[in-house]
Amino acid sequence: MSLRTFPHLRQFGAACVLALALSSTASAQQDEEKTPLGKKMSAMNTAFKAVGRQVEDPSKNANTLEQLATIETNAKAALAFEPEKKAKVPTAQQAKFIAGYQAGMKEFLVTVEKMRAALKAGKNAEAAAIYDAMKGQQRDGHKEYRIKKAGAPPASI
Template identity: 35%
Template sequence: MKLRFLLTLSILLGSFTGLTSTSASANGDDHTELGEQMEVIGKTFRSLRRAVRDPAKNAEAAEMAGKMLAAAQASIDHDPMWTADQPADEQADFVAGYKKEMEKFIQLLTDLKAALEADDNEKANEIVGALRDQQRSSHKAYKKPDED
């Protein structure tokens, strides 16, 4: 009897962890779809910030802005992980606010790519500053704190 109970419990726990892992990405680690896109954004932004300082690297930097743009466009339809921890009646507003911020982000990246293609490094540097500010404020608002 006790054995059967333990068996049932382990099956239940097994299916529970199976369920929770479906919200993570297909490659089995603990990253969400959004987390995967953010990894791309984070790594590319690091290289881009360096490249933007050198006008000889504008073509390369414009390509990096394009890569970040594609990742941002892929991010807008994935809700932040933190959504599930918001009160049920606030989740829709939370996701709407996130999407609005992501739209601003997409616009900034579109402008950055255009500025680099036009060899306007002053403007490009300004936009990089705005992106850093937005990263800070958006993460504060939408990135689950214990993830830092």
């Protein structure tokens, strides 16, 4: 017997492969979120995506400001943690690595404050430009301080 005799077996096999691929991706995301820093970053990412969807809409400024508060709270808390990637950095360079991570987070917080000021002033176009700068900061920070998980797509939003 062959797969031609039972075409539904081929479809079932393809579905099993797809399910396995999706479950391994979800598992990798859950593993990352198990660390205290991962939980903070996940909360920031959720709020960050919401900001990106609504930053240009002045009628949603109140909610956008709430999302920025969530980002700020979690970013400040994330300063107390060290990225897992520190373990992969030579011991002599770990202090510099952590200092760079903290400086990047502080710079990100300054950008959050700039966006908050723009939104409070009703300058949504300016806030949208600031959001684009924040995306660049996030991308650069993830490249430098985040361990790329096996099989994970490149970090982007």
